[in-house]
Amino acid sequence: MPQIEQLAATWGSQVFWLVLTFGIVFLVVGLGMVPRVQGTVDKRDQGIAADLAAADRARAEADATEAAWRTRENASREAAQKLLAEARAKGAAATAERLAAANAEVQARVAQAGADIAEQRSAALGQIEQVAAEAAQAIVARVSGVQVSEQDAQGAVKAVLHG
Numbered sequence: 001m002p003q004i005e006q007l008a009a010t011w012g013s014q015v016f017w018l019v020l021t022f023g024i025v026f027l028v029v030g031l032g033m034v035p036r037v038q039g040t041v042d043k044r045d046q047g048i049a050a051d052l053a054a055a056d057r058a059r060a061e062a063d064a065t066e067a068a069w070r071t072r073e074n075a076s077r078e079a080a081q082k083l084l085a086e087a088r089a090k091g092a093a094a095t096a097e098r099l100a101a102a103n104a105e106v107q108a109r110v111a112q113a114g115a116d117i118a119e120q121r122s123a124a125l126g127q128i129e130q131v132a133a134e135a136a137q138a139i140v141a142r143v144s145g146v147q148v149s150e151q152d153a154q155g156a157v158k159a160v161l162h163g
Helices: 002-112 117-144 150-162
Strands: none
Touching: 002 117, 117 150
């Protein structure tokens, strides 16, 4: 067969050109392109590693900042508790003084007004309720910083005084 005989003659030149082509492709790709791609991959890996290290440093710094903030917050909370206790004590003393003054006034009026005890008694109770309502408003305002309406204070005083 002539095709088989021709195969031996062309086989050698085909193998030569095959080896030559693969050699050129190896030189171009293997020595030219692969190092560039590998360099890009290495730069990317280094960038990622640097970003991770920066993130770790930032997290550590944030943790330290948070710990310092919590320490300051706890100290501030303790100072606020002390101030609150002092304000409560002052409010209680002021309330005791106001109630003592109001009771003395009521006793003096009751002693002087023997003729109309029922009328004077209701007037004195009304004044006590008003003073107690004002005192309650003042105490609530000083202790908690919340403004209580006059009607709410009077309702609470009446509930306490009249059961």
